[in-house]
Amino acid sequence: MTISRRNFLKIAGAAGGALLAGGRKPAAAATAPPADPKGMEFYGMLIDTTKCIGCRSCEEACNEKNRLPKPEVSFSSETVFEKKRDTTPGAFTVLNRYPNPGDPDKPIFVRKMCMHCNQPACATACLVKALEKTPEGPVKYNKDRCMGCRYCMVSCPFDAPKYEYDSALPYLKKCVFCFDRVKNGEQPACVEACPEGASHFGKRRELIEIARQRIYRNPDKYYPHIYGEHEAGGTSMLFLSSVPFEKLDFRMDVGTTPYPEKTTGFLYAVPHIFILWPTFLYGLSYLTHSNDKETGHGEE
Amino acid sequence: MEKNSAVAIHHVKSPTGTDTLRGFLRFLLGELKPKGKILTPFNVVSGLIILGGLVLIVIRFAYGLGSITNLSQEYPWGIWIGFDVVTGVAFAGGAYTLCFVVHILNFKKYEPILRATVLNGFLAYCFYAGALLLDLGRPWNVINPIIGNAFGYSSVLFLVAWHFLLYTLCQFVEIFPAVTEWLYWPKVRKYAKACTTGAVIFGITLSTLHQSGLGALFLMASNKIHPLWYSGNIPILFFVSSVFAGLSMVIAESSLSHRIFRDQIDPRHHASFDDILLGMAKGALGALFAYFFLKVIDFVHGSHWALIDTPMGYWYLVEIIGGVVIPIVLFTIAILGNNVRLVQITAFITALGVILNRLNVSVIAFKWYSANRYYPSWAEVWVTAAVICLEIWAFRWIVNRMPIMSEHPAFPEEEKAHPKETEVLRWKVSAS
Numbered sequence: 001m002t003i004s005r006r007n008f009l010k011i012a013g014a015a016g017g018a019l020l021a022g023g024r025k026p027a028a029a030a031t032a033p034p035a036d037p038k039g040m041e042f043y044g045m046l047i048d049t050t051k052c053i054g055c056r057s058c059e060e061a062c063n064e065k066n067r068l069p070k071p072e073v074s075f076s077s078e079t080v081f082e083k084k085r086d087t088t089p090g091a092f093t094v095l096n097r098y099p100n101p102g103d104p105d106k107p108i109f110v111r112k113m114c115m116h117c118n119q120p121a122c123a124t125a126c127l128v129k130a131l132e133k134t135p136e137g138p139v140k141y142n143k144d145r146c147m148g149c150r151y152c153m154v155s156c157p158f159d160a161p162k163y164e165y166d167s168a169l170p171y172l173k174k175c176v177f178c179f180d181r182v183k184n185g186e187q188p189a190c191v192e193a194c195p196e197g198a199s200h201f202g203k204r205r206e207l208i209e210i211a212r213q214r215i216y217r218n219p220d221k222y223y224p225h226i227y228g229e230h231e232a233g234g235t236s237m238l239f240l241s242s243v244p245f246e247k248l249d250f251r252m253d254v255g256t257t258p259y260p261e262k263t264t265g266f267l268y269a270v271p272h273i274f275i276l277w278p279t280f281l282y283g284l285s286y287l288t289h290s291n292d293k294e295t296g297h298g299e300e
Numbered sequence: 301m302e303k304n305s306a307v308a309i310h311h312v313k314s315p316t317g318t319d320t321l322r323g324f325l326r327f328l329l330g331e332l333k334p335k336g337k338i339l340t341p342f343n344v345v346s347g348l349i350i351l352g353g354l355v356l357i358v359i360r361f362a363y364g365l366g367s368i369t370n371l372s373q374e375y376p377w378g379i380w381i382g383f384d385v386v387t388g389v390a391f392a393g394g395a396y397t398l399c400f401v402v403h404i405l406n407f408k409k410y411e412p413i414l415r416a417t418v419l420n421g422f423l424a425y426c427f428y429a430g431a432l433l434l435d436l437g438r439p440w441n442v443i444n445p446i447i448g449n450a451f452g453y454s455s456v457l458f459l460v461a462w463h464f465l466l467y468t469l470c471q472f473v474e475i476f477p478a479v480t481e482w483l484y485w486p487k488v489r490k491y492a493k494a495c496t497t498g499a500v501i502f503g504i505t506l507s508t509l510h511q512s513g514l515g516a517l518f519l520m521a522s523n524k525i526h527p528l529w530y531s532g533n534i535p536i537l538f539f540v541s542s543v544f545a546g547l548s549m550v551i552a553e554s555s556l557s558h559r560i561f562r563d564q565i566d567p568r569h570h571a572s573f574d575d576i577l578l579g580m581a582k583g584a585l586g587a588l589f590a591y592f593f594l595k596v597i598d599f600v601h602g603s604h605w606a607l608i609d610t611p612m613g614y615w616y617l618v619e620i621i622g623g624v625v626i627p628i629v630l631f632t633i634a635i636l637g638n639n640v641r642l643v644q645i646t647a648f649i650t651a652l653g654v655i656l657n658r659l660n661v662s663v664i665a666f667k668w669y670s671a672n673r674y675y676p677s678w679a680e681v682w683v684t685a686a687v688i689c690l691e692i693w694a695f696r697w698i699v700n701r702m703p704i705m706s707e708h709p710a711f712p713e714e715e716k717a718h719p720k721e722t723e724v725l726r727w728k729v730s731a732s
Binding site (some may be wrong): 049086087088123124125126127128129130142145146147148149150151153154155157159162163164166167168169170171251253254255259260261263265266269270273274277278281282284285287290292 | 361362363364365366369371372375376378384400403404405406435436437438439441442443450451454455456457458459460461497500501504505508509512513516517518519520521522523524532535540624654
């Protein structure tokens with residue numbers, strides 16, 4: 001997303017610069033600043049469900065890294081797969097098991113966590129910027145700002161944010177893509193723990209290249225779609241699968257429009273109404289009251 | 301007239317004694333005492349509800365939201381938002397609608413009910429939007445978007461929060477002349493009245509934006525709300541429906557007030573009251589028609605025909621037919637036949653329809669596909685009832701003390717005052 005926008009801006013800048021300068025100084029256009037002042041690209045994670053063996057190492061690593069409470073069922077147990085699980089305030093990533101139509105002995109395991117959208121609905125919804133999209137890619141949480149309105153939960157198309165309803169001093173809880181590591185270019189805990197390389201960390205643009213290559217080279221193995229490339233305007237988490245994604249409970253109704261764009265129409269109308277409405281109302285009031293003075297009310 | 305009464309007022313000490321700080325405090329203390337019988341059935345029942353509600357609120361803050369509510373990870377907003385805030389604010393829409401009619405369009409006919417309506421709107425914002433604090437996980441951080449501890453300008457909720465605050469202030473300015481009359485501060489009243497038009501214009505603008513903003517809150521829940529209720533036009537639908545929601549609430553509320561506070565009401569107003577109700581019914585009917593056509597456009601544009609023959613589709617028809625079509629028919633019959641009783645009944649049906657619509661968008665059609673549906677817990681309903689009872693207590697306390705239902709005898713509206721009243725006033729002032 002960013003890189004394509006950046007490239008686009010470079011090209012547009014070059015074209016625009018050339019137009020403005022009448023073609024005399026193309027060098028000025030070549031030095032057009034990148035879209036992001038830091039020249040940063042989003043990091044992402046490519047999760048290849050065909051490689052995952054369901055060992056739950058990612059869950060365990062996440063639990064330790066974020067100092068989450070120990071679960072009742074140990075991380076080595078497979079009994080958790082009997083039911084479909086969702087993330088909770090105490091588990092930022094969970095694995096779910098799905099039958100594999102191609103090979104019944106090798107079920108498909110799918111990780112679930114915050115998708116870290118390129119343009120997140122939650123961060124747009126947050127009125128105190130407690131949730132923020134960082135230039136590195138993670139959507140981080142500034143817990144001291146949060147007032148607990150839970151509008152982010154209403155807005156998130158993936159239902160990623162979870163709330164501590166049982167606490168008198170609650171916070172929002174979700175995967176923050178190990179922001180403290182990722183901002184230094186280090187891989188998150190779950191990727192580090194993965195023995196099969198099913199979760200792969202890198203620049204989002206490069207991950208999409210890798211994913212495309214895998215699909216291209218193994219057309220029989222992969223379903224030809226990268227979930228997260230365009231979903232909800234693109235996400236930092238990218239998924240590959242051998243079966244259509246709807247069979248793995250991925251939400252197929254999120255569309256490709258970035259979620260913040262759903263409210264821009266309304267928000268852009270606000271300043272216009274703020275200028276035009278009072279003008280109109282004052283004018284109307286002036287006209288309807290102009291007769292009052294002529295009749296001389298209040299005077300004797 | 302005004303001049304005369306003002307001269308008269310200047311000659312005497314304030315009858316309430318509120319021109320000194322000590323007198324003001326003594327007056328306030330005296331007014332704080334309850335008036336009339338204390339142990340009425342209503343007081344006992346509502347008192348118990350409020351008491352129970354306070355206990356529940358203590359539990360909620362001690363043990364977290366999960367202790368008394370049915371909120372879940374799937375349903376972050378329950379009836380404290382869907383009913384108290386979203387529906388409560390729609391019903392408060394009568395205040396800006398009537399202010400528009402009286403102050404901007406200069407229809408003096410509706411003036412007798414204006415103060416009660418604005419007071420109701422003001423209290424609705426204080427109590428129902430105030431109930432929002434109960435729902436916030438960390439309510440003390442509610443000042444963050446106001447003091448600028450990171451402004452989230454991109455958020456619709458940021459806009460709604462600011463507008464709530466500013467509009468509540470506007471309504472206070474609009475109702476403030478009544479406070480000055482109660483305290484007998486003629487000088488302050490003069491300045492307060494001068495601010496009214498400004499507050500009204502600002503208030504209508506704010507209302508337009510935050511009534512629609514409440515709908516815009518749900519724009520990003522596009523894949524969670526049933527397609528029959530989700531629409532890109534939801535802000536406009538919320539705004540238009542707030543007009544008839546507000547008017548039907550004013551009709552219902554003023555009909556009740558007229559019975560309860562009968563002795564306070566000016567006899568001249570009694571005579572014009574039926575006319576006022578019929579006028580408001582016409583306004584509500586117009587808004588209902590506009591709303592109905594907007595809904596039809598949405599429905600046709602979304603090609604939702606296939607969805608009608610589903611359980612949610614039937615539910616949608618209940619809302620549209622019961623809450624919009626039937627009120628349109630009944631209001632029309634009532635207006636044509638000058639049937640005030642039918643206007644009151646229809647207003648009640650319309651209000652129910654609005655409750656249904658707001659609850660559908662925020663709770664019932666929200667995650668309609670979910671296996672674990674949200675139902676409010678008894679405690680959530682109880683606290684909501686307690687908030688409503690508190691609002692009624694506050695309303696009653698103010699109406700029994702301030703000139704809300706009728707004019708203060710010392711401060712008649714310029715247009716209506718006639719010599720006889722001035723004579724009465726002079727006599728009263730000289731007698732005191």
